[in-house]
Amino acid sequence: MGESGPLSPTILTIGSLKGGIGKSTLALNLAQGLSRLGKKVLLIDLNPSSRHTLDRSDKGGSPQGMVQLLKGMATPSSILCHVTLDDEYGFHMVSTRVSTPNEALFFEKQAMDHKVPPLVEQLSRGFEVVLLDAPSGLGSVAKAALESSHWAFAVSTCEAETLRALPLYTTLISWIRVHRNRLLNFGGVLIQKFDNHSKIQDTICTSLTKRLGTIFLNTKVPLDQRFEVAALRSIPLWRLPRAEDLVGVFEELAQEILDILFNKEARDALSQQIDHISGHTQWLESQLGAICREYGLECAIVSDGLGFPIVHYNIGEGAELFAAFGPLAGDTMGRAVDMLDLGQVDQMVLGIGDLKVLLVKRLESEKENYYFLALLPKGFEWRQGLSASISRLVDGL
Ligand SMILES: Nc1ncnc2c1ncn2[C@@H]1O[C@H](COP(=O)(O)OP(=O)(O)O)[C@@H](O)[C@H]1O
Numbered sequence: 143m144g145e146s147g148p149l150s151p152t153i154l155t156i157g158s159l160k161g162g163i164g165k166s167t168l169a170l171n172l173a174q175g176l177s178r179l180g181k182k183v184l185l186i187d188l189n190p191s192s193r194h195t196l197d198r199s200d201k202g203g204s205p206q207g208m209v210q211l212l213k214g215m216a217t218p219s220s221i222l223c224h225v226t227l228d229d230e231y232g233f234h235m236v237s238t239r240v241s242t243p244n245e246a247l248f249f250e251k252q253a254m255d256h257k258v259p260p261l262v263e264q265l266s267r268g269f270e271v272v273l274l275d276a277p278s279g280l281g282s283v284a285k286a287a288l289e290s291s292h293w294a295f296a297v298s299t300c301e302a303e304t305l306r307a308l309p310l311y312t313t314l315i316s317w318i319r320v321h322r323n324r325l326l327n328f329g330g331v332l333i334q335k336f337d338n339h340s341k342i343q344d345t346i347c348t349s350l351t352k353r354l355g356t357i358f359l360n361t362k363v364p365l366d367q368r369f370e371v372a373a374l375r376s377i378p379l380w381r382l383p384r385a386e387d388l389v390g391v392f393e394e395l396a397q398e399i400l401d402i403l404f405n406k407e408a409r410d411a412l413s414q415q416i417d418h419i420s421g422h423t424q425w426l427e428s429q430l431g432a433i434c435r436e437y438g439l440e441c442a443i444v445s446d447g448l449g450f451p452i453v454h455y456n457i458g459e460g461a462e463l464f465a466a467f468g469p470l471a472g473d474t475m476g477r478a479v480d481m482l483d484l485g486q487v488d489q490m491v492l493g494i495g496d497l498k499v500l501l502v503k504r505l506e507s508e509k510e511n512y513y514f515l516a517l518l519p520k521g522f523e524w525r526q527g528l529s530a531s532i533s534r535l536v537d538g539l
């Protein structure tokens with residue numbers, strides 16, 4: 143395997159902004175699930191720092207990886223490692239094999255110089271589905287994974303802090319699509335570590351599904367200690383006794399993903415949903431932009447009652463700028479919202495340095511809470527009509 147074949151590979155990034163949320167676990171078990179459904183699967187671990195469970199447990203794995211291939215010290219077939227599931231099924235895997243800080247820098251530099259997409263393409267020949275286990279964050283390797291892919295799936299837990307980081311990751315996906323890789327599609331959000339017994343996770347999930355619909359895949363990976371037990375024993379989940387139910391979740395997830403990738407109806411439904419959301423978002427953005435320009439607001443965000451941004455204006459095309467504004471807004475909002483929720487006031491103005499203020503305003507529409515955040519120059523004068531314009535915008539959500 144690995145040499146050119148008649149199949150044209152579909153390449154998927156499994157990525158996220160946050161680390162430790164279960165991306166690598168998901169990618170590994172998804173590779174297993176897809177293989178059991180009869181697909182020829184390659185799992186590429188792009189993490190310079192990781193040692194996959196399989197690296198430790200599978201004897202005979204290649205000591206060489208992408209670093210050695212990039213340095214001309216290895217061939218593609220010599221870095222592919224076969225993972226046997228049982229007699230009938232199995233998949234292939236490749237790692238970076240970074241073993242020194244210098245090699246880590248070397249790999250990151252290669253990613254920055256756009257050397258990863260041709261490398262992934264070369265390795266993918268002969269496979270049907272290729273999973274890229276991307277490092278967390280907005281770094282060069284995370285970007286390189288998206289540059290190399292046809293599909294991006296964002297992994298998240300159903301926890302507020304992780305979900306809050308999602309829009310930044312989807313902004314990165316859009317940025318890559320516009321500037322680097324026109325073939326990239328957004329596949330959806332994969333929920334990891336879903337706690338079936340947590341009422342708040344259920345509330346968050348229901349609220350977001352109501353607003354964003356099919357962006358979330360139906361199959362959620364449950365929070366389960368057996369993942370940790372498997373990790374402790376350095377074995378993949380499918381070698382753990384009495385874990386068939388959990389292993390089955392990934393077969394279900396694999397089927398759902400294949401439907402998105404290869405079933406035109408399912409794919410069209412998803413793109414319609416995404417187009418609808420982005421069409422509505424564009425309309426909201428233009429409205430918000432008009433308000434900001436009319437009243438002299440530098441930039442603004444409208445978020446839902448849980449604090450998730452719905453629409454924003456002028457907080458930067460580039461993900462980096464958004465990153466700079468995001469934590470500021472999130473952190474300030476956390477505190478301001480506590481005070482607003484006491485109910486005595488419905489808006490607050492917080493000073494930022496000597497020149498700017500952040501306005502946080504709470505609004506209600508159809509019994510739902512929304513928050514409006516805007517950055518203004520100090521000395522800004524509240525003009526009549528601004529409150530009404532913001533209310534109208536929120537009513538349009
Ligand atoms: N569904 C789950 N339930 C409980 N623990 C999990 C689950 N998925 C992953 N883990 C554990 O969480 C930790 C981080 O997982 P990992 O896949 O390495 O995350 P990432 O690749 O996002 O950094 C590991 O210890 C792993 O065993």
Ligand SMILES: [Mg+2]
Pocket residue numbers: 165166167189192
């Ligand atoms: Mg990982």
